[in-house]
Amino acid sequence: MSTLFEEVRPSDGGAGDAVPVRRVELTVNGERRAADVEPRLLLAHLLRNGFRLTGTHTGCDTTNCGACTVLYDGVPVKSCTMFAVQADGHEVLTVEGLATASELHPIQEGFKDEHGLQCGFCTPGMMLAAKALLEEKPNPSEDEIRWALSGNLCRCTGYQNIVKAVMWAAEKLGANVESDGADDAGDDAGGEG
């Protein structure tokens, strides 16, 4: 057998022109982005490797774990099971788009305050699934939260604190809505409705 050094082919700077490429244009976290991609490229990989938004994690490759969950036109999808080209012309929200420069999203605050994460790997997907829920149901019951998060697996926390984190966020968001209204009635109204 020849030595490995002879077997190594000098780099041609990439896969060459043989691979077909499609242009995609999409809005990611409010910003217009464009990329030339292989048609088979998964959305999760475009976000991670193309745009360096590495908060979207890939955990299982089979659409079970939900670590790659992003909001696609506001709907939670598992970005490891979508092609990047399918996102052409659509809006994507990733975990990096949850906080503003100065302020955390209440869901992020809730996860920290209620110890809703340990290793942190499932957390971005969990938080985006929770965001979609709270937009649809601002005051969810525990069962509604558990059902809404049932497409996202966590191995560390046991879910109880994740559920509490989402409730925490619901209360905070509810209080924000209250105080954005006519009077500042304080935060004791949270959780009603």
Next chain:
Amino acid sequence: MALDEIKIGGLGASRRRVEDNRFIRGKGNYIDDIALPWMLHMEILRSPLAHARIRSIDVSAAWAIPGVRMVLTGDMLAARNLAWMPTLSYDTQAVLATDKVRFQGQEVACVVADDPYIAKDGCEAIVVDYEPLPPIVNPSQAKAPGAPLIRDDKTGQDSNVVFDWEVGDREGTDRAFAQADVVSTIDMHYPRSHPSPIEACGSIADFNRATSKLTVYMTTQAPHIIRAAVALVAELPEHMIRIVSPDLGGGFGNKVPVYPGYVVSILASILLECPVKWIEDKSGNLISTGFGRDIYLKGEMALRNDGRILGVRMHTDSDHGAFFSDAQPSKFKIGLMHSAFSCYDVPAAHLTAQGVYTNKAPGGVAYRCSFRVTEAMYFQERMVQAAAADLGMDQAEFRRINLVRDDDFPHRTPWGFLTDSGQYGKCLDLGLEAIGYEDFLRQKEEARQRGRLLGIGISTMTEPLGAGNSREYDILGIKMFDSAELKVHMTGKALLRTGAKTQGQGHETTWAQIVAHELGIPAEDVLVEEGDTDTAPFGMGTYASRSTPVAGAAVAMVSRKIRAKARKIAAHLLEVSEEDVEWELGRFSVRGAPDRGVTIQECAIAAYSNMPDGMEPGLENNAYYDPPNLTWPFACYIATVEVDPETGVWDVLRVVAVDDCGVRINPMIVEGQIMGGLTEAYAMANMQFITFDEDGNCIGSNYMDYLLPTAWETPGFELHEVVTPCPHHPIGAKGIGECATVGGPAAFVNAVIDAIGDTGVRNIDMPLLPDRVHEAITQGHDVSGAPPVRTEP
């Protein structure tokens, strides 16, 4: 004025976690988030067969794919003496198969390419010609006369037996059984499971030819051990190897061993002189990396009519897969299985163990447990329930009679461990009170009258956590101590590094709390770093709940060394003798003149600007901690269930957990650990297992087959605590990360067995899938062994 320890984030503060600040923003730094310039990507081709001879491997089509940079096979590794590597249990494991494949999913070839998609294309293009051999998928097949020899590569290996091992007092146990009024027996199987962190394994090897330095970013719970292993396997000088373990997306024991993907990525980087990244996919992780359990347990208990246990006999048949690569202290062949019955007063016990090779993935790891204690405690608590039933005794009362009493410590366990403290009866009583034991028994009886099946299961156990003391615990000869290094900067801020490696346990938060407790430096002023072997002190890493017992103790000890030096500086600043200096949290003062004092921060700046004559400048130190004993947390887990007799489906009604892990550094994090552990316990009792069909196909190599519980089915948990400080740990803490996974499964299974008690069924092996429970109820017999694989009609 004394500092408020809780306010500065000291011992007992439920301090919010520091690491969360990056995780909630998606700014963690996991292995796949790291990108180095000119990095290439590696994928692994795995065997589709469980047992087969390799006739030939044709890689030419892979080479024809544009963007493929290297194709590696076993022959190429063999030419460099790298086709086999040593395991953590003094065996060898194939890196890439040369002669045979020995389990489905075994690594056969690797392709390195410009991107991972091309690398995968390359793997698809490789043609391997296999000659199938008969597969062996359980211990009885492995031991059958004429069974094919799996390890024909090993000279002198003429059977599939890996080891025979025993511990305990055979004659004394025989005498105990001779005196027994009743002998209770039980046979059970603890199915193969997988720790399955959501993040799989991966590495980026970066060899720099110019400097001869090898940097490896990799998913490891024990970076220093890996550095030593790489030095030995790759024959590279250890000081030119740097292992960096970045943020880990969970570990649970899965990220302790050395896997072929790591080794081949290192070789590829050396040969290609550029960084090579390998990111394992989920099926690769589940089918090939360190599993947990997979063991048959058989036991007998000698009993007196009054309920006292006289002796225990135990035999285990463990299935180690194709290579014996269990990650455990080297002198114990079946881990700490002999820690069973440590919480009970059992006069005599004897354990025999046999391990075998099969055509399954290797790497029995301590899956969220301290080396087989999960199997030990499951066996113990199932045996205890069966014995209570045989005696016609209440299961709580039977435990109470046999638990070691508070005034019996230190206590020598039946297999020779020394337990040092505990309030077992108090834990049990608190659990019974919390669940409303007597009320539940009444409800259960009422429900029974109406044809409904309610059950209650108890599990009480103490487990040895925090390996270990170096007299008895080593891995390949390296003693199981751990370390901490503390640097207090001149402004009073500090940098702490340890030899442990967090994977979600929150070390960055809790270690700072220990420093705050010992020195009065606010926790927020202490930066904690782990996982980089170029900067962290040598340690054995994080697994088996050893971080707080060992590395955490080292943090306290190094803080005390710093305080001792600061005391000398304080005496100098206060112009009194050292004996006249008194310590209160964060401050030294003059005895009898408490207003005259200096803070720890003032001592810090003086260490760099105004030290006493002759004193070495600076305020830095390290500590290597060799614990005098293991720590012995105790727990009582109680579950209540309702079983549907029509379907065999069981629902959890309530779960009560009483944990005594000694002093709690951060109660919020401790409770998080317990809830996580209970969830894995529920998972194992209910759904989570990996099995194999008769051809050796792995059923459970993806999340569609390997079921993990979601938020929907996971029950709620009610947590309680008892605090018995560990007598030898500097701050009285014990391990906790794994207790609930260890003790929890028996509570669920005992509850289901209790619910169907009228059927006379003694045992259903995990997982308690509805069809297995239904079979037990309708047929009135035990349901044993690995769940059969359903074939499509």
